[in-house]
């Protein structure tokens with residue numbers, strides 16, 4: 001397995017989460033109110049799996065290695081992807097900040113929630129599409145076998161640091177719970 005295959009596989013679970021968030025967005029568009037607990041679970045998944053685990057490996061491990069390569073011209077692309085990671089963190093913070101008011105029935109909070117949720121889903125879908133179809137293919141071309149093996153080692157280390165298979169299980173369970181809450 002190559003290091004990039006791991007990132008692509010993680011996109012699968014993140015996409016699944018985004019699909020369920022899309023259902024919550026649709027409900028909000030119809031003036032329905034998904035319960036607060038749904039958003040709390042979603043924030044947990046988005047922040048810990050998508051961001052602190054997946055985006056961290058991209059930014060701090062993979063981008064770091066690519067930036068050191070002289071023959072590599074991916075700097076602009078990495079700046080754009082990093083910016084998108086930051087915007088996604090911002091949307092999640094905004095969603096978290098209005099949850100108390102949203103749970104109290106505040107109509108402006110519901111609007112803020114919808115705004116940030118819609119932006120989060122849209123940007124992250126586009127981001128993943130760009131990584132899968134463009135950036136990772138460019139990165140694969142410039143990474144040597146040895147560099148790929150080093151990345152793989154770092155990724156394994158990060159997995160262990162986050163809790164190994166229990167971490168994956170926990171996050172698959174979060175997505176399962178999100179889905180169950182949006183099933184009705």
Ligand SMILES: [Fe+2]
Nearest residue numbers: 055058081131
């Ligand atoms: Fe990314």
Ligand SMILES: [Fe+2]
Nearest residue numbers: 007058128131
């Ligand atoms: Fe990614």
